[in-house]
Amino acid sequence: MPVTGIIFDIKKFAIHDGPGIRTTVFLKGCPLSCLWCHNPESQDPRPALAQFPRNCIGCLKCIDACPQGALSKGETQIIIDRAKCTNCGICTETCYAEALVLQGREVTVEEALAEVEKDRPFYENSGGGMTLSGGEPLMQIDFAEGLFGAAKEAGLHNVLDTCGHVPWEYFERVLPYVDLVLYDVKSADPKEHRRSTGQSIGLIQSNLRRLTQTATPVHIRVPVVPGHNAQAEDIRAIAELLSGLDHKPTVELLKYHRLGEGKYESLGQVCPEVIEEPPSDELMQELCASMQNYDLRCKVGG
Ligand code: SF4
Ligand code: SF4
Incomplete structure (x- = not known):
């Protein structure tokens, strides 16, 4: 039986999901349910x-x-x-x-790779490749491992975009094929993390610690969401957590945007929390500067 996965999108010419021009394959299913989620269609593992x-x-x-x-x-x-x-x-x-x-549609590893391969010339010219995102791509570990493995064999640069809330063994299965991990950190406060994502912070922190002890580079992404983690002390707490790791990762702060709100309605769901005002550019720069005070290389992302 061929290995298959349920995907909800394949985005071409992605420029924010790792280096260069990339094709991002979005897998369905997520263990978190962030109140600000802008991909609610990713949460349910089924179509x-x-x-x-x-x-x-x-x-x-x-x-x-x-x-x-x-x-x-x-x-x-x-x-x-x-x-x-x-x-x-x-x-x-x-x-x-x-x-x-x-x-959401079911595809084989071969079908997904064939789609990704179509833009190979763009990857070669830009230093890009394939990114697996979601949802949480490692929720479909057999498919993720199969697709990363096949892409690596084809000579592609592979990026994993993960929320980190999966068993460590899943990381061990894909890391041999992954060139860069984009790792989401939403909060360093256990209570706030549980409240806003529905899951505890423990597994995410322990996986991050173990990941930064491997040879695979890790790039942290922090979605900055007013009412959740946009205060100076929230970002300071995340900076303290990151600066205590064995190898300091690079950090990117991502401005919350409201693009997901209409998607809830299309799925017959109610948006769990409407956040009226995205953080200002000035605030993003200030928060980024405070990360740098902890000797972390930080930028504001697109
Ligand atoms: S409304 Fe639902 S059950 Fe009916 S055909 Fe469409 S997807 Fe199937
Ligand atoms: S009635 Fe509307 S929703 Fe139903 S098939 Fe026609 S266009 Fe589509």
């Missing part, structure tokens, strides 16, 4: 039906197509009964307007 009513042309073909009777005609749009919907995707095959879209 999920998304709705974009503005695309609907009112043909009603989807209603007849649904074997569960989960769709009906509403006053202004097609109504999805999420309790009946099994996310089978049959209705999306009749919806040429793309008002109903199944987010």
Whole structure:
């Protein structure tokens, strides 16, 4: 049986997911549920039906197509009964307007690699390659290991973008093929971490410690989110944590943005927390400077 994975996107010409021009493969499934998540479609490991009513042309073909009777005609749009919907995707095959879209599809390692290989000339000219992101790519460890291994054999530069909340053994399985790890750190405060991500901080910290003892370079990414970790003392606490590691990683602060909010609605979910104001450019620079006080190489990312 070929190894397969569930992915929800393949992004070409990515320039923020590691060095050079990259292709980023987004895998479904995440052990965290961050209140500010901008990829809510990544959290459920299974494919999920998304709705974009503005695309609907009112043909009603989807209603007849649904074997569960989960769709009906509403006053202004097609109504999805999420309790009946099994996310089978049959209705999306009749919806040429793309008002109903199944987010998530199963692909083999070979199919994913073939897609990534299409842009090989761009990687060679820019020092880029392939990045696996999500969700948490290591949640699908067999697929992640297979794809990283195949890409390495093909001579590609591999980057892992991880939240870190997975068993250490999963890192051991992929590290032989990974050239750089992008590692998310959201908070150094155990209570706040649990509150805002739904998970404890322990495994993430211990994996980070072990990772920085390996030969693989680690680049920390901190999403700066007002109301969660955008105060000077929040960033100082993260800086203290990072500066105590055996090998100091490089750090990038990422400005929170609101692009994920509309996605919740398309999935029939409520955005768990609306954050009105992203952090200002000045604040981002100040927080970055405070990281540098701890002898950490820090930049504000895009
Ligand atoms: S098939 Fe698509 S375009 Fe047609 S009614 Fe259903 S949602 Fe609208
Ligand atoms: S995904 Fe399947 S069950 Fe859900 S509305 Fe479409 S056809 Fe019906």
